[in-house]
Amino acid sequence: MTPTNNQRLGIVTGGSLTRGVEVRLDSSASVEDMVVGRYVTIYGRKQCFLGMITDISLGVVDPRLTITPPDISDSFVAEVLTGTSTYGTLQVTPYQVIGGQADAKTKGSQPVKTIPSHFSEVKLASQDEFEQVFGKEDEERFHIGNPLDMEIKLCLNMERFVERSSGIFGKSGTGKTFFTRQLLIGMLQKSKAVNLIFDMHSEYGWKGTDEGKQRFVKGLKQLFPSQVAVFALDEKSSLRKGLTPDFVVRIGYDEIEPAVMALLRQTLNLTEPAVNAVYELHRRFGKNWLKNTLALKGVDETKDLLGELSIHESTFQNLKRGLAKLSRLGFLQPQASGDTVGRILGYLEQGKNVVLEFGRYQDITSYMLVANLLSRRIYDRYQERVEVAMAEDSAKPTPLVISIEEAHKFLNPEVASQTIFGRIAREMRKYNVTLLVIDQRPSGIDDEVMSQLGSKIAFSLDNDRDIDSVLSGVSGKGELKTVLAKLASKQQALIFGYAVPMPVSFKPCDYGETYYRRFTPSKTDITKQAEQDIEELWG
Amino acid sequence: MSETQRVGEVIESSTTDFIAQCYELYELPPLGSLVKTGDSDGELYGIVYNATTSGVEPGRRPIARGKDEASETAIYQSNPQLLKLLRSEFEVAVVGHRREGKLCQYLPPKPARIHGFVYQCLPEEVREFSQSFDFLTILIDRQLSVPTGELIAASLRQMGKVRSDDDRGHFLVTAGKELAILLSHDFNQLKAILERIKR
Structure with a gap:
């Protein structure tokens, strides 16, 4: 293997495939320059490995050195002892083999199945080596940021990313949004x-807020007006922001199914019998159960009905209180006009992305209710269409990614089996629908769902349980835990899983004017394009 | 070879050492300096590790003569025979040799020849020789009549002297690092040597 010109860090002195290899630092490489999460290339005799630094430690050859330390104020003694009697070691986990084998050039990088031999040279990874594994920005790959301490573009294969559900985790204020x-x-x-x-907090549609700089940033609609449709639950809030929503979402009482009530049990403070009562009422009144139940007023009338359906008086009171809370939500109307699901599907079919802004309805009840209700029906339609497509051997519908926030409320072990999102996460790809879960408490999410998330992006997390749950089922968990725990509290993240060949800790791009310019053609470009079009049109 | 650098003649020799006598009384090469002897076959390099001045006849000790003399120099002036009755010798540890133009820092196949001339190495030869530190291993492994640490420190100081100030610092650090590896089992010895070669 031909090493690059990068500075040599040291040589491999030991290790194993499960634990990673140990690298003894040369005296010329300072321990203080090493950073956990950094990429190094190990030049073995036959293969070249790309690995990540997962731990850094100090060693001495003679324990007496630690008992009677030398006088380090003397720079000569300090210089002599550095790297000889005292030295630094790195723990490096190799992830990918790049080059070396005959087929590596044709197949690209491969996951490691062995480790480099003793005394293999270790250097910082170069841009070329990194690109061999992650690829360059192209038709499918999107520049998402830069690996920590490296001036290299980290590109993510978006086609691959959307193939499976994924999750973005991190405590609040870390840069998830x-x-x-x-x-x-x-x-x-x-x-x-x-x-x-x-979009629970109306951050993605028209414009979002930058908490740190107290300013507004552009949302998707501002950057890609023709490719994004904004739906609003609260049109007043959208108008205040300066956006006329493409559609105002209203949900009719008759659209609320008993299954949804089961989900809302906790947020509406309903008892178990009250949820059962909903099913009874539904059986009795059918689609109009909510309207009819809310209309029940007279004591006698109620008494008879309750007796008939064997619902206890207190249960009914509990249910009434819950339903009253529901009926106060402005977007719920006895009779809704317009087919929200149809409209959303219409846009999606045209390849347009749909952002549903919640405006002032930022409470979890509204969010769970609307997200579940709509997703369930959209998913059903997708399922139907995929089945038809399979039967007729025609094209499947456009792959759909549903993004949800506060996911632990939907996907916690208690309700994960009932919500549509649990099902999407589990059965996902079959019907071309996947999830993008955004959450700050991953430990609250059902393990089964967590294990189904293909790619995960973790920002700084404090709680040990959260870290464990994000890393559950990942090989080399212990090593990644060190990397994850050392992420800065803002704008640093670790991405791993299905979409990336190996875990990378990285700094996302800055979102601002410079970022927008990547997507908005300059005026001269537009003029040129127009001239060219005219030329083509008129010859 | 310049005649001015000639410091003595071999009078006793073995594979690892040789003893040379100076032509002039007290004209001894400094402790730790690099000397060489040789013939057409090749040259032997050694480091001066011990020096003695004693009477020519063994068993016959010099006697004190300066009672009525004003200075030490006067003693030698009034007793010119002393310069012939006393002799200065130095012992050299063999640390390398040159064969067919190649410098090797390990023991030569044959010991030095008796009556071979001994020369003090010129600065450029010292610089060439001290590009490698393999000779340190030979010195560390030897049981000599002087403490090994002292000898190593002295030789490194001598080798440092033929370098410019900037180069000397780098040379001593490199040598120190080599020693740190060789003496990894004996930190105290290492510390003592480092103290002695500090800039």
């Missing part, structure tokens, strides 16, 4: 998939 916005742009630009975004 900013990164999600970029990922959505990536999907919009580089993949065939369309997005349906349940």
Whole structure:
């Protein structure tokens, strides 16, 4: 293997495939320059390995050195002892083999199945080596940021990314929303998939807020007006922001199914019998159960009915209180006009992305209700269409990615089996629908769902349980945990899983004026294009 | 070879050492300096590790003569025979040799020849020889009449002297690092040597 000109860090002195290899640092390489999460290339005799630094430690050859330390104020002694009697070691986990084998050049990088031999040279990874594994920005790959401490573009294969459900995790204020916005742009630009975004805090549609700088940033609609449709639950809030929504969502009482009530049990403070009562009422009144139940007023009338359906008086009171809370939501109307699901599907079919802004309805009840209700029906339609497509051997519908926030409320072990999102996460690809889960408490999400998420992007997390749950089922968990724990509290993340050949800790691109310019053609470009079009048209 | 650099003649020799006598009393090469002897076959390089001045006849000790003399020099002036009755010798540890133009820092196949001339190495030869530190291994492994640490420090100081100030610092650090590896089992010895070669 021909090493690059990068500075040599040291040589491999030991290790194993499961633990990773140990690298003894040369005296010329300072321990303090090493960073956990950095990429190194190991030049073995036959193969070249790309690995990540997962731990850094100090060693001495003679324990007496630690008992009677030398006088380090003397620079000569300090210089002599550095790298000889005292040295640094790196723990490096090799992930990919790049080059070396005969087929590596044709097949590209391969996952490691062995480790480099003793005394293989270790250097910082160069841009070329990194690109061999991650690829360059192209038709499918989207530049999402830069690996930590490296001036290299990290590109993500968006087609591959949307093939499976994925998750973005991190405590609040770490930059999840900013990164999600970029990922959505990536999907919009580089993949065939369309997005349906349940935008709880109205961050993605027209404009979002930058908490740090107290300013507004552009949303998807501003950057790609022709490719994004904004639906609003609260049109007043959208208008205040300066946007006329493409559609105002209203949900009729008759659209609420008993299954949805089961989901809302916790948020509406309903008891178990109250949920059962909903099913009874549904059996009795059919589609109009909610309207009829809310209309029940007279004591006698109620008494008879309750007796008939064997619902206890207190249960009914509990249910009434819950339903009253529901009926106060402005977007719920006894009779809704317009077919929201149809409209959403219409846009999605045209390849347009749909952002559903919640405006002032930022409470979890509204969010769960709307997201579940719409997703369930959209998913059903997708399922139907995929089945038809399979039967007729025609084209399947456009892949759909549904983005949801506060996912632990939908996907916690108690309700994951009931919500549509649990099902999408589990059965996903069959029907061309996948999830993009954005959450700050991954430990609250059902393990089964977590394990189904293909790619995960983790920003800084404090809680040990959250870290464990994000890393569950990942090989080399211990090593990644060190990397994850050392991420800065803002704008640094670790991406791993299906869409990337190996885990990378990276810094997302800055979202601002410079970023917008990547997508908005300059005036001269537009003029040129227009001139060219005219030329073509008139000859 | 310049005659001015000639410091003595071999009078006793073995594979690892040789003893040379100076032509002039007290004209000894410094402790730790690099000397060489040789013939048409090749040259032997050694490091001066011990020096003695004693009477020519063994068993016959010099006697004190300066009672009525004003200075030490006056003693030698009034007793010119002393310069012939006393002799200065130095012992050299063999640390390398040159065969067919190639410098090797390990023991030569044959010891030095008796009456071979011993020369003090010129600065450029010292610089060439000290490009490698393999000779340190030979010195560390030897049981000599002087403490090994002292000898190593002295030889490195001598080798440092033929370098410019900038180069000397780098040379001593490199040598120190080599020693740190060789003496990894004996930190105290290493510390003592480093103290002695500090800039």
